[in-house]
Amino acid sequence: MEKFMNKLSESILDKFSMDFLRNQVLKNAYGNDDTMIAKMDPRILLVWYLYFALVPWFSDDVVFLIGCFLLVAVTTILAKVAGLVLCLFILGVFSQTGYLFLVTFLFGGDGSSVFPLLVLTVKVATVSLASITVFSGLDPDRLSNGLMWFGCPERLSFSIAYAYRILPMLMEEFQNVLLSFRLRGNPPKQTGVISKIKYLAYQIQVLIHSFYPLMLNTAKRSRTTVEALEIKGYRYAANNKIIKKMKLAQLKVQVDDLLFLVLSFLWVSIVVLISTLI
Amino acid sequence: MTQIKIENLSYSYPGSKDKVLKQIHLEIEKGEFIAIVGNNGCGKSTLCKVLNGLIPHFIPGNFEGSALIDGLDTKMVDVGILSKAVGYVYQDFENQIVRPTVLDDASYACLNYGMVDYLKKGREALSMCGLNDKEADYVFQLSGGQLHLLALAGAVALGPDILILDEPIAQLDPAHAMIIYEVLKKLNQEYNKTIIVIEHHTEYIAEYCSHVILMDAGKIKWKLPVKEAMVRVEELKRSNIYPPQVTQAAFRLKELGIYPWNKNLPITAREAVRSFCALLPEKERKKVFITKEEQNSTECIRFEQVEVTYRSVKGEAKTVFDKLNIKIHAGEHIALIGTNGAGKSTFMKLLTGLIKPKSGAVYIQGRATRKLKTEDLAREIAYVYQNPEEMFIKDSIRNDIAYAMQVRNVEQWERKTEELLEKFHLTSLAERDGRLLSGGQMRRASLAIGIALNPSILLLDEPTANLDIATRKEIMRTLTEMKEVTDTVLIATHDMQLVSEWADRIIVLSNGKVVADGSRESIFSDEMLLKKTGIQPPEIYQVAKQMNQSLECFNLEEFYDLFLEEVV
Numbered sequence: 062m063e064k065f066m067n068k069l070s071e072s073i074l075d076k077f078s079m080d081f082l083r084n085q086v087l088k089n090a091y092g093n094d095d096t097m098i099a100k101m102d103p104r105i106l107l108v109w110y111l112y113f114a115l116v117p118w119f120s121d122d123v124v125f126l127i128g129c130f131l132l133v134a135v136t137t138i139l140a141k142v143a144g145l146v147l148c149l150f151i152l153g154v155f156s157q158t159g160y161l162f163l164v165t166f167l168f169g170g171d172g173s174s175v176f177p178l179l180v181l182t183v184k185v186a187t188v189s190l191a192s193i194t195v196f197s198g199l200d201p202d203r204l205s206n207g208l209m210w211f212g213c214p215e216r217l218s219f220s221i222a223y224a225y226r227i228l229p230m231l232m233e234e235f236q237n238v239l240l241s242f243r244l245r246g247n248p249p250k251q252t253g254v255i256s257k258i259k260y261l262a263y264q265i266q267v268l269i270h271s272f273y274p275l276m277l278n279t280a281k282r283s284r285t286t287v288e289a290l291e292i293k294g295y296r297y298a299a300n301n302k303i304i305k306k307m308k309l310a311q312l313k314v315q316v317d318d319l320l321f322l323v324l325s326f327l328w329v330s331i332v333v334l335i336s337t338l339i
Numbered sequence: 340m341t342q343i344k345i346e347n348l349s350y351s352y353p354g355s356k357d358k359v360l361k362q363i364h365l366e367i368e369k370g371e372f373i374a375i376v377g378n379n380g381c382g383k384s385t386l387c388k389v390l391n392g393l394i395p396h397f398i399p400g401n402f403e404g405s406a407l408i409d410g411l412d413t414k415m416v417d418v419g420i421l422s423k424a425v426g427y428v429y430q431d432f433e434n435q436i437v438r439p440t441v442l443d444d445a446s447y448a449c450l451n452y453g454m455v456d457y458l459k460k461g462r463e464a465l466s467m468c469g470l471n472d473k474e475a476d477y478v479f480q481l482s483g484g485q486l487h488l489l490a491l492a493g494a495v496a497l498g499p500d501i502l503i504l505d506e507p508i509a510q511l512d513p514a515h516a517m518i519i520y521e522v523l524k525k526l527n528q529e530y531n532k533t534i535i536v537i538e539h540h541t542e543y544i545a546e547y548c549s550h551v552i553l554m555d556a557g558k559i560k561w562k563l564p565v566k567e568a569m570v571r572v573e574e575l576k577r578s579n580i581y582p583p584q585v586t587q588a589a590f591r592l593k594e595l596g597i598y599p600w601n602k603n604l605p606i607t608a609r610e611a612v613r614s615f616c617a618l619l620p621e622k623e624r625k626k627v628f629i630t631k632e633e634q635n636s637t638e639c640i641r642f643e644q645v646e647v648t649y650r651s652v653k654g655e656a657k658t659v660f661d662k663l664n665i666k667i668h669a670g671e672h673i674a675l676i677g678t679n680g681a682g683k684s685t686f687m688k689l690l691t692g693l694i695k696p697k698s699g700a701v702y703i704q705g706r707a708t709r710k711l712k713t714e715d716l717a718r719e720i721a722y723v724y725q726n727p728e729e730m731f732i733k734d735s736i737r738n739d740i741a742y743a744m745q746v747r748n749v750e751q752w753e754r755k756t757e758e759l760l761e762k763f764h765l766t767s768l769a770e771r772d773g774r775l776l777s778g779g780q781m782r783r784a785s786l787a788i789g790i791a792l793n794p795s796i797l798l799l800d801e802p803t804a805n806l807d808i809a810t811r812k813e814i815m816r817t818l819t820e821m822k823e824v825t826d827t828v829l830i831a832t833h834d835m836q837l838v839s840e841w842a843d844r845i846i847v848l849s850n851g852k853v854v855a856d857g858s859r860e861s862i863f864s865d866e867m868l869l870k871k872t873g874i875q876p877p878e879i880y881q882v883a884k885q886m887n888q889s890l891e892c893f894n895l896e897e898f899y900d901l902f903l904e905e906v907v
Contacts, residue, residue: 080650081650084650087479091439091477091479201439202438202439202440202443222438222439223437223438225439226436226437226438226439226478229479230433230479234729237724237726237729238729238732240691240693240713240722241724241729241730241732242732243693243712243713243714243717244691244713244714244717244720244721244722244743245717245732245742245743245746245788245791245792246714246717246742246743246746247714247743247746247747248714270732271732273732273734274728274729274731274732277772277774278728278729278774281728281774282431282434283434285429285431285434285435286434286435286437288393288397288429288435289429289434289435289437290437291393291397291418292391292393292418292422292427292448293422293437293447293448293451293493294419294422294448294451294452295437295451297419297451297452298450298451298452298453301453303453304450304451304452304453307450307453307455307457308450
């Protein structure tokens, strides 16, 4: 049994390496650019998102909520969201409301107290999945263009696209700094339970210490980036309306986008219809 | 036509009284291909930033005199207008790429300046730089050489007539370096662009450039045609610039009275072969076979059927190694060579235990890495990264060197730290943060950190990359000194001079396979192998080989010996 547990924890730790994290983040950012969601017009998707991010909060109709939940679940699957993000989603929903659900149940709560919690959980889940669909499924660059169209400042949209550009570099650097600590550090031995906790504390300490060199290295890099942005006319373009228009001219609403809206609308109508009939 | 005209230019950075540039006068004609050479810190990069207007528009400071580009005073026009006249590629070029996809980055500047046909301009620039088939790729999918070409394309897209590149090939293997220079040659000859490179590799200067500017302590010493510039051997060496090996050789032979005193020194291998051949004395050359001592030393590393795959962002996992087998004995000095992306770094990371093989096993001192943690291996193995910044995890060099010993309670770690600081000439810098040191100092510090625990196996990733030649020589000297201290050393490198002077065993990796493994004699003389893997032996080796197939010279001293009378 102990052997089995050891093996299990080893394989979980192995999976949860920096390399794995890096891969998941990259997969999420770049790996799903050929899905249906990624190809959609970002403005349409943002409007769609606005509906599913707001409306569920104001409704207590279970049928309607579950209907919405099913729809965003389908779009999440369509967006081929990376496993880690989904994992975080489940963890997030659970930590928000799910545990209350469990606790109520354990302490002898009956259906009457469980029901409102279920409604809340479905609400949170629906809104979260809608966010995941839009922010993770959409190409970062298209997302930032979409935001810009709705009047978000150029600086924000540039930051989103730029963050995705430097993310792989940062992750790799972080990995190497961590490796430096591992190659030179001397972690406590893991024998008993207490030393295992000590080991965990050590790892967290190393993670915190790693940020300092990472920040300094990034600061060093950014000198070139700032100069390069100046040369590439970033500042010039930021204050120029015509150029903003040129950037947004790439956005085009296509038949697929409208079809997506119509189908979503139809589905919601059907759900509303069913809920009124019941 | 005079394209760049600098008159009486002096400049100091804000908050500093020291003048980085002192009374510079310079004229550059359209269509020239210029190399700027000089010591680290002599003002080369600063001069180039004056040309694209970053100084004084973006970086203020004390600016005197004037710089005219196509008749425009850089002080009067803004950076935007200048960037359409002067393109700039940084030494740390990956930081100047700001967009996630290739075409997007190449056309970004054109978009920002409101050019309606920005995508067309970006595509044209990509095809000029040989990246037309990468248009839709994400930036992180490109190799180091391709990234550099992309940075170049981003500059070319605006259609400037002048291109400035700060040390374009510092991080590249010879095959990729050649691609960069061929692209520059095309831009220079077909598109009539003026090219200015800051460059330490004089072999490339001799081959590609038309003129050379020598800078020293903020002044321009001279600007000369490349043929006249490269033969000023002594003057260049005083500024820590080493002319091509063939030029150095001819210069020495002239001193010895062997090379005719009235004949010009050669600067490229082609010229050299002809003039040296005539001088070669007829003498009996016994081929010296160095009989290798029997390998009876103990084995310290063994790869057994190692298979490694990487998770890829899209689709199938990528196989780096497939059934790799290799044995390394204690005390060997091994050079690991191969093109960028051949698997050298993966090889080293397998040894640190950071990457575990998917199947097969790596044994270090008889123990399989699969069962060990990286921390447990640290006693046996030290790994010095290609990028020293990532090794500085404390706030000063002293603390960085001490860290590993301190946390292990090594006896007398304070004294040992002082000794290491002394040994690597770092005592005066001990309190500084590693990141703020110069390239050579950073490298020395990273070596000191690496050997602090006295490891039996030392792994060095590109220890001479990104350094000017003088600093490189210094690091090579340090490595030779370290031969006595360290036991087994493995260096991954593109630097063939380092390989031929230092290594006693060479392992050639290509596409994740060991394609050759042996002495420098056997590797460098295998022409099929060289062609296949793009390895280029040192220039002097190639010249000797072309003079006579049976000649092998691994350094200049051996080359001089060919011409000397028999000395007993």
